[in-house]
Amino acid sequence: MSPGDPAVLGTRALGRALLARQHLLARTTATPAAMIGHLGGLQAQAAPQPPYLGLLARLDGFTPEQLSGLIERREVVRIALQRSTIHLVTAEDCLTLRPLIQPVLTQGLRNSYGKRLAGLDLDALVAEARVLLEERPRTFQELGPLLAATRPDRDPAALAQAARCLLPLVQVPPRGLWGKGGAAAHTTAEAWLGRPLDPAPSLDALALRYLAAFGPASVADLQKWCGLSRLAAVLKRLAPQLVTFRDEQGRLLYDLPDAPRPDADTPAPVRLVAPFDNLLLSHADRTRVLPEEYRGRVMTPNGIVLGSLLVNGLVAGSWELTEGRGGGRTVVVHPFGAVTPADRGAVEAEGERVLAFAGGGDGVRIEAADR
Structure with missing residues (x-):
């Protein structure tokens, strides 16, 4: 790599950046x-x-x-x-x-x-x-x-x-x-x-907002998120006000200069991510948070995207909020591998938080590891 080449961001560093932008490293009191x-x-x-x-x-x-x-x-x-x-x-x-x-x-x-x-x-x-x-x-x-x-x-x-x-x-x-x-x-x-549509919306503004919430990202990532094509010219036009990196595969990534990019070793807490969450749907390369071997377990062939368990910044299982015949609610977690005692406690706490939000329930059930 020559001195002028963009720095390389590894998959783990990209994952931490994404989680920071998504407020999944630390919750916020924003409205x-x-x-x-x-x-x-x-x-x-x-x-x-x-x-x-x-x-x-x-x-x-x-x-x-x-x-x-x-x-x-x-x-x-x-x-x-x-x-x-x-x-x-x-x-x-x-x-x-x-x-x-x-x-x-x-x-x-x-x-x-x-x-x-x-x-x-x-x-x-x-x-x-x-x-x-x-x-x-x-x-x-x-x-x-x-x-x-x-x-x-x-x-x-x-x-x-x-x-x-x-x-x-x-x-x-x-x-x-x-x-x-x-x-x-x-x-x-x-x-x-009671208002008209914006008569002059900006693709440049759209791209900048995407980077704020999902960057660093490639042209393909931006296009995957919004569904539009031929957006390379947009990011090229914006490049003077952006910083660039490459991922481990050599793909060019764009980002906002002052956006958070935490160290790759930044702790990532256990989180229960919602079904269909854009965290998993907004990149062409999802491996920054979704290991490829687990993609088929949370994204079904008929288009359903299950709720996802995040452990140490990566999808490590699925989960659901179920309701029994008597109206009792249960958070059921399906881990894809072994769960450490510390992580089990964190999963249970996150599940209880969901139940409290939903008005109470019958508890959290962590199933045996689904291998």
Whole structure:
């Protein structure tokens, strides 16, 4: 390596940097809204637990009512964003990020429903769908047949999905409220928030925010997180205000100069990371926190991402919050290897913290090591 080459960051050092950015090395007293903004949203297609549990892992003093209140006051919303999946984001990010991510949703619609929508006047469809959804929130099961009434030769489900991908649709309460159920009913972001989408959102700002929460990172990592492609030019344009490194495979990594990069030997406490947490979904190379041999154990073939047990900064098992027939809750932990007595105590403490958050329960059960 020549004197001018970027320094190499090992996998462990990258993991510690990521955990520091994610507030999983040390919890913070930041507000839930501030944390959601810092993270660029929390993946939320499974309602309602994951975003709540994701904030619980990062925040001291967090209660379910705090997030439910933000949703009810329209300060945060649920909307399809990164990777075309439902995310919980601040109202401001909804209006700014959705125009930037629109190409991802458009491409997803083309890939999944292109043949069923061929020859259709999509502008007319979107205009009609907007009127229907701003008249009152509707589920896709309601919307599809209404749109098909004037398009009887078309698949109602495909018509509803076209509206989902081409309009900025938010899911309204009670969807996403802790302890409450409800079908996913949608209206437009503009109608729900009373404001227009950002007319000039910045890809540069998007990249900088990603690095703040997930860096150091490669172009491929940034693209994996948001679903957009051809972002090399963005990071190249920003390079004069960034620092660069290489990973152990020689890949170029970008980062913010003053962002935390703890020493590789910094202690990492036991944490119970939420199902579908973006900690595991926002890099092309996930090995900084997820050993490759465990990927298939927490990411199932049908797209489910299980809750993850972190031990010493790495995924070392899965976990779930279960509810019995009588309503009793249990935190069940499935370690992938032997658990030391000290780690067992920490796992039990984290599990009890989840149960207290959820209103109490029947305890924490650590299963025999799953090899």
